[in-house]
Structure formats: C-alpha cells, structure tokens
Amino acid sequence: MHNPEENPWKITSESAIYDNPWINVTEYQVLNPAGNPGIYGKIHFKNLAIGVLPLDDELNTYLVGQYRFPLNQYSWEMPEGGGAFDATPLASAQRELLEETGLKANKWTEIQRMHLSNSVSDELSILYLAQHLxxxxxxxxxxxxxxxxxxxxxxxxxxxxxxxxxxxxxxxxVLKVKIMLMENMLF
Structure with a gap:
C-alpha cells in the first residue's frame, strides 16, 4: 500500500529558467502521481518572508501602506520584508520593524510559520508579535x-x-493575535 506522505512525483529532468537576487524559477519534467508525463514550475525564494504585528500596551497596532508592484495596487499590511537565511529570523523581524515604523520592541513572540503559496513556491513565512514598544x-x-x-x-x-x-x-x-487576546494569552 502507498504511504500518502511519500512524494508521488518523479522528476525526469530540470531546467533553470530564471534567476535574480531574490528568486529563481525552475521547470521540471515530471511523471505525475498517475505516472503520466508533465511539467511543474517552482519558484524558489532566496529569503524568508518575515512579518511583524506590533501591539502597544493600549492595544493599538501599526500598519504600513505601500504600492505593491506585483499586484498593481495599494496595500495596507503589517511591517514585512525578507530575512536572509544566514541571519536569525528574529533579527530580521527586529530590523524590519525599525526600518518600516521606527519601532523597537522589548518583547517578541513567534506566533506562526506558514507557506505562502505551496502550489508554485517554497516561500516560508515567519510571523512575530512585537510588544512593549x-x-x-x-x-x-x-x-x-x-x-x-x-x-x-x-x-x-x-x-x-x-x-x-x-x-x-x-x-x-491578526487572526492569530485575536485568538490569543480572546484566550488571555497576551501581556
């Protein structure tokens, strides 16, 4: 019997399509789970995605507004950025918070790790709550x-x-911190 957690994809060849300082794209010739030939493209991110939700003692937070080139629209979001793999994620979070808001936090809590688009990329996100600002x-x-x-x-x-x-x-x-507040897990 097949173990559902084993990789059912078989790579027959791969080709580098694109590379820059932030991402690379590889196209794979594969045999899909049914055994039929096909292709699969993968975007590899060269940094971690780091996000910081600042929360002060009065339960205020800070958003950063900016125009997002890939979306072609304006976006409100928490302070975010890339974290180099040779730095600690916390150091990257501290840098991003200071760069984007001018805030420093005396209490840091990692609240979530998640993949942002697991169908085409391997981008890993690490989210922090920053307090005592x-x-x-x-x-x-x-x-x-x-x-x-x-x-x-x-x-x-x-x-x-x-x-x-x-x-x-x-x-x-935001949803994670809302739950943490409702369950009295903060402060």
Whole structure:
C-alpha cells in the first residue's frame, strides 16, 4: 500500500529558467502521481518572508501602506520584508520593524510559520508579535515609499474581516493575535 506522505512525483529532468537576487524559477519534467508525463514550475525564494504585528500596551497596532508592484495596487499590511537565511529570523523581524515604523520592541513572540503559496513556491513565512514598544525614526529602504498608520487592533481586525486587508501574512497574524487576546494569552 502507498504511504500518502511519500512524494508521488518523479522528476525526469530540470531546467533553470530564471534567476535574480531574490528568486529563481525552475521547470521540471515530471511523471505525475498517475505516472503520466508533465511539467511543474517552482519558484524558489532566496529569503524568508518575515512579518511583524506590533501591539502597544493600549492595544493599538501599526500598519504600513505601500504600492505593491506585483499586484498593481495599494496595500495596507503589517511591517514585512525578507530575512536572509544566514541571519536569525528574529533579527530580521527586529530590523524590519525599525526600518518600516521606527519601532523597537522589548518583547517578541513567534506566533506562526506558514507557506505562502505551496502550489508554485517554497516561500516560508515567519510571523512575530512585537510588544512593549518604543518609538524611534523609521529607516525605509530606497524601494519603499511607506505610509505608517496607527490604529486600534480591533479596527484592524474589522478591516481583515471585511476584506479591506488582503495581505496573507497580515491576515494570518491578526487572526492569530485575536485568538490569543480572546484566550488571555497576551501581556
């Protein structure tokens, strides 16, 4: 009997299609689970996806607004960015929070690890809750034209529920923190 957790795909050949400092794309010639020939494309991310949900002592949070080139639209989301594999995810989260909002946190909690698009990519996301915040000056990268918005966490939760916030890492972090608040797991 076949073990359902074993890989049923057989790779017959692979070809590098595209490569830049952030991603590479590989096309695989495969035998699919039914044994028939086919192709599969995979996007490999060269960094971790890091997201930080800041939450102050009065249950306010901070969103970052920016125009997202791949979506061709404006997006409100928690501070996010790439984390190098040779750095700790927490150090990357601390850098992103400071860069994008000017905030430093004295308490950090990893709240979620998740794959962002497991059908075409291997991108892994690590999400953090940042608490006991101190304000400094933001230090955005040259590719970032950011607007920072402070708002009550409950307002952000309503934005997620109504579909006004669509960034998957932000949605996951907000829902997780909402549960943590309801179960008195914070502070």
């Amino acid at each position: 101190e304000q400094f000056e933001p230090e955005p990268e040259e590719t970032e034209q950011l607007v920072i918005k402070k708002l009550p966490f409950e307002e952000l939760y309503q934005m997620v529920c109504s579909g006004l916030v669509t960034d998957s890492m932000t949605v996951a972090a």
